[in-house]
Amino acid sequence: MTQATVTKARTFTHLVSKEGGVKYPLEALNVCEETFSPLEVAYDYDAIRAQVSRETIEAGPNSIWRYKAFLPVESENPIDVGTGMTPLVKSNRLARRLGLKNLYIKNDAVNMPTLSFKDRVVSVALTRAKELGFSTVSCASTGNLANSTAAIAARAGLDCCVFIPSDLEAGKVLGTLIYNPTLMAVKGNYDQVNRLCSEVANTYGWGFVNINLRAYYSEGSKTLGYEVAEQLGWKLPDHVVAPLASGSLFTKIYKGFREFAKVGLVDDKNVRFSGAQAEGCSPISQAFKEGRDFISPVKPNTIAKSIAIGNPADGVYALDVARKTQGNIEDVTDAEIIEGMKLLAETEGIFTETAGGTTIAVLKKLVEAGKINPDETTVVYITGNGLKTQEAVQGYVGEPLLIDPKLDSFERALERSRTLERLEWQQTIV
Amino acid sequence: MTQATVTKARTFTHLVSKEGGVKYPLEALNVCEETFSPLEVAYDYDAIRAQVSRETIEAGPNSIWRYKAFLPVESENPIDVGTGMTPLVKSNRLARRLGLKNLYIKNDAVNMPTLSFKDRVVSVALTRAKELGFSTVSCASTGNLANSTAAIAARAGLDCCVFIPSDLEAGKVLGTLIYNPTLMAVKGNYDQVNRLCSEVANTYGWGFVNINLRAYYSEGSKTLGYEVAEQLGWKLPDHVVAPLASGSLFTKIYKGFREFAKVGLVDDKNVRFSGAQAEGCSPISQAFKEGRDFISPVKPNTIAKSIAIGNPADGVYALDVARKTQGNIEDVTDAEIIEGMKLLAETEGIFTETAGGTTIAVLKKLVEAGKINPDETTVVYITGNGLKTQEAVQGYVGEPLLIDPKLDSFERALERSRTLERLEWQQTIV
Numbered sequence: 001m002t003q004a005t006v007t008k009a010r011t012f013t014h015l016v017s018k019e020g021g022v023k024y025p026l027e028a029l030n031v032c033e034e035t036f037s038p039l040e041v042a043y044d045y046d047a048i049r050a051q052v053s054r055e056t057i058e059a060g061p062n063s064i065w066r067y068k069a070f071l072p073v074e075s076e077n078p079i080d081v082g083t084g085m086t087p088l089v090k091s092n093r094l095a096r097r098l099g100l101k102n103l104y105i106k107n108d109a110v111n112m113p114t115l116s117f118k119d120r121v122v123s124v125a126l127t128r129a130k131e132l133g134f135s136t137v138s139c140a141s142t143g144n145l146a147n148s149t150a151a152i153a154a155r156a157g158l159d160c161c162v163f164i165p166s167d168l169e170a171g172k173v174l175g176t177l178i179y180n181p182t183l184m185a186v187k188g189n190y191d192q193v194n195r196l197c198s199e200v201a202n203t204y205g206w207g208f209v210n211i212n213l214r215a216y217y218s219e220g221s222k223t224l225g226y227e228v229a230e231q232l233g234w235k236l237p238d239h240v241v242a243p244l245a246s247g248s249l250f251t252k253i254y255k256g257f258r259e260f261a262k263v264g265l266v267d268d269k270n271v272r273f274s275g276a277q278a279e280g281c282s283p284i285s286q287a288f289k290e291g292r293d294f295i296s297p298v299k300p301n302t303i304a305k306s307i308a309i310g311n312p313a314d315g316v317y318a319l320d321v322a323r324k325t326q327g328n329i330e331d332v333t334d335a336e337i338i339e340g341m342k343l344l345a346e347t348e349g350i351f352t353e354t355a356g357g358t359t360i361a362v363l364k365k366l367v368e369a370g371k372i373n374p375d376e377t378t379v380v381y382i383t384g385n386g387l388k389t390q391e392a393v394q395g396y397v398g399e400p401l402l403i404d405p406k407l408d409s410f411e412r413a414l415e416r417s418r419t420l421e422r423l424e425w426q427q428t429i430v
Numbered sequence: 431m432t433q434a435t436v437t438k439a440r441t442f443t444h445l446v447s448k449e450g451g452v453k454y455p456l457e458a459l460n461v462c463e464e465t466f467s468p469l470e471v472a473y474d475y476d477a478i479r480a481q482v483s484r485e486t487i488e489a490g491p492n493s494i495w496r497y498k499a500f501l502p503v504e505s506e507n508p509i510d511v512g513t514g515m516t517p518l519v520k521s522n523r524l525a526r527r528l529g530l531k532n533l534y535i536k537n538d539a540v541n542m543p544t545l546s547f548k549d550r551v552v553s554v555a556l557t558r559a560k561e562l563g564f565s566t567v568s569c570a571s572t573g574n575l576a577n578s579t580a581a582i583a584a585r586a587g588l589d590c591c592v593f594i595p596s597d598l599e600a601g602k603v604l605g606t607l608i609y610n611p612t613l614m615a616v617k618g619n620y621d622q623v624n625r626l627c628s629e630v631a632n633t634y635g636w637g638f639v640n641i642n643l644r645a646y647y648s649e650g651s652k653t654l655g656y657e658v659a660e661q662l663g664w665k666l667p668d669h670v671v672a673p674l675a676s677g678s679l680f681t682k683i684y685k686g687f688r689e690f691a692k693v694g695l696v697d698d699k700n701v702r703f704s705g706a707q708a709e710g711c712s713p714i715s716q717a718f719k720e721g722r723d724f725i726s727p728v729k730p731n732t733i734a735k736s737i738a739i740g741n742p743a744d745g746v747y748a749l750d751v752a753r754k755t756q757g758n759i760e761d762v763t764d765a766e767i768i769e770g771m772k773l774l775a776e777t778e779g780i781f782t783e784t785a786g787g788t789t790i791a792v793l794k795k796l797v798e799a800g801k802i803n804p805d806e807t808t809v810v811y812i813t814g815n816g817l818k819t820q821e822a823v824q825g826y827v828g829e830p831l832l833i834d835p836k837l838d839s840f841e842r843a844l845e846r847s848r849t850l851e852r853l854e855w856q857q858t859i860v
Contacts, residue, residue, distance in 0.1 A: 087512040112540045155779035174820050177827040178775040185830035192835040199837045345608040349585035387817040390604050397607040400615035405622040407629045
């Protein structure tokens with residue numbers, strides 16, 4: 001992938017605390033010292049409006065960098081590894097199965113280079129890390145972020161130290177080690193890993209993409225909003241369903257839609273935001289259902305490890321987005337998650353990880369509860385690839401039919417399988 | 431992904447035998463009954479020249495279907511799952527390690543939807559299968575083809591029966607089962623699976639993508655040539671290095687370059703074609719080195735299962751291409767294959783499967799032997815994703831450092847790893 005070259009004046013102006021609006025310079029800062037609320041990047045939207053149009057964006061690189069004016073990087077040559085512009089799939093077969101009419105899958109299971117939406121935030125964070133002079137980058141990760149940070153750091157020639165919970169799926173561990181970073185497997189859950197990393201960030205001069213670089217990093221998720229709007233023909237959808245881990249992705253897709261409306265790239269409208277969690281780690285869903293405006297941390301226990309964050313940093317902001325857009329937040333069991341993975345694969349040929357299974361299962365649950373109108377243009381965000389969480393479905397997808405390399409052996413096996421199918425089919429209609 | 435809509439007159443005219451030029455109608459036919467040589471699709475290149483230009487192609491869909499005029503399908507809406515237009519990565523860090531100046535990686539490890547180049551040939555084959563009226567599609571596969579056929583058949587709503595050797599990597603088996611096809615695991619190697627499938631193809635009215643649909647299917651690989659030429663700014667490279675399994679990919683990239691020159695989309699030139707095999711299955715490499723113009727079949731024994739074809743259907747044609755373009759064919763050991771996978775990951779952040787490791791290891795071997803000129807614009811084809819062959823590198827990529835969620839535990843581990851690195855570094859310079 002040749003690097004994107006977009007020469008424009010800087011459009012981001014400062015950091016500001018999410019509460020109280022305290023201003024900070026554009027450095028590697030985490031939280032507001034006065035309000036203790038997270039910091040966010042502020043932009044000059046007049047400058048953006050003057051720089052971009054649908055035409056300039058369409059003429060840009062086929063990656064997240066076509067939206068560079070909306071992202072907090074100054075480099076004329078940001079790290080471009082082809083991240084973004086993943087397919088928005090019109091999902092007619094899944095839609096029929098669920099009784100929907102206008103369903104789309106935003107498929108980041110094939111995002112580049114490491115097959116999850118994390119490549120978006122890491123491309124932004126590591127570009128900013130280089131601008132701020134960091135030579136070592138790091139992260140606290142449930143797996144996908146570890147893969148992405150290690151891969152893109154390797155490509156960019158940055159030193160890399162990654163922290164993960166020690167019980168991660170084999171594919172996510174190997175999919176990090178292969179890039180040869182320093183990999184720390186912490187005996188504990190993600191929230192303990194995260195606390196340790198905050199200490200390390202304060203002691204070492206490292207750029208932690210989701211701690212001291214988090215304000216820049218999280219902006220990368222806005223591109224999941226921009227791309228959907230552009231791929232729908234410069235229109236906002238009626239309803240989106242996305243997974244909730246820290247809550248950041250959810251709130252940034254919302255921010256992306258708001259920004260596109262603000263600068264006049266799309267007509268403004270209310271997009272309903274519905275969030276998906278696993279029952280075994282559903283602090284945001286619980287707060288939503290109980291009408292609370294605060295999150296009670298939980299101890300995660302689910303196969304959906306990539307979204308198993310018991311103390312979500314942006315949980316309250318995700319709650320707020322769901323409520324003010326008339327969306328919903330639901331959670332599903334591990335069994336429903338596996339069914340969701342299989343349903344998406346069988347109908348659309350997309351093999352997603354447990355987080356995607358969670359989102360599909362919640363979609364199904366919301367449709368059955370009448371909380372998604374069949375006519376709504378609904379976009380479901382699939383954020384990671386099933387090859388990384390093979391343990392989750394191993395044993396739930398049947399077995400191959402073992403045969404000899406002979407025609408009669410094949411024919412006997414085929415007859416057996418067809419008889420089986422007939423029986424299953426008869427059972428379903430009984 | 432919205433479907434490609436390119437309305438043009440049909441540009442493919444008939445099937446023709448590779449030897450003797452015997453003509454056949456555009457049906458599901460495998461070999462020439464007179465010469466027993468494979469059948470190939472013939473085109474009306476004047477019609478193509480009249481239809482396409484650099485501009486019309488650039489204005490086409492961001493998938494292989496931008497080259498529809500060069501592909502053997504009639505449908506105005508071919509099956510478009512975003513396949514193709516994968517990144518051509520300028521690989522500066524790997525180039526420096528090898529002493530090259532103009533190295534590019536064509537990265538089909540992130541091809542959509544199933545992360546290998548097979549999505550190209552299957553998109554073409556299943557589109558043609560529907561045109562020819564097949565309701566059940568099938569294939570003989572070493573894994574990647576199984577994944578792709580099952581996934582795209584699911585998306586297209588076609589019945590699917592897939593045949594694989596029973597000893598495949600877990601990721602490739604699960605990555606097929608998830609789409610819920612009928613999966614036959616044959617006790618034998620690929621060549622035995624292939625023979626069985628030829629019998630089944632003659633007995634059942636199924637569309638076998640790589641048997642009775644092979645003439646159409648194999649044309650999909652030409653897009654790996656077209657894309658590289660377009661991504662290089664409508665220029666042909668000086669040298670390509672690609673893996674050799676059946677030999678089809680290799681010869682079709684060559685055909686793609688020839689066709690682009692023939693219709694005037696690029697200036698004509700000799701592109702050197704070098705092929706990569708695993709020592710444990712190197713019938714084409716052996717024939718090349720021994721100056722033979724025939725292939726002696728071998729019994730495969732290598733970790734590079736996806737290219738382990740002991741009796742390659744297009745082996746002699748691949749030999750011919752390598753020789754007439756002043757290329758080379760080399761093979762490497764399983765240990766070199768693993769080193770190749772690690773080298774690509776550490777330098778470019780690309781996690782490829784064993785076939786890609788084979789190609790990188792052969793690239794290294796050819797450079798060290800002076801068979802690739804450092805100034806040549808060299809394109810290496812990476813055809814599959816490492817998450818599917820995790821067994822191959824498991825145990826060769828080190829282990830995570832297991833720590834407690836405490837700063838001092840982290841610091842002790844970091845010190846240990848740094849001491850280790852210093853020792854390794856001292857050993858390398860001793």
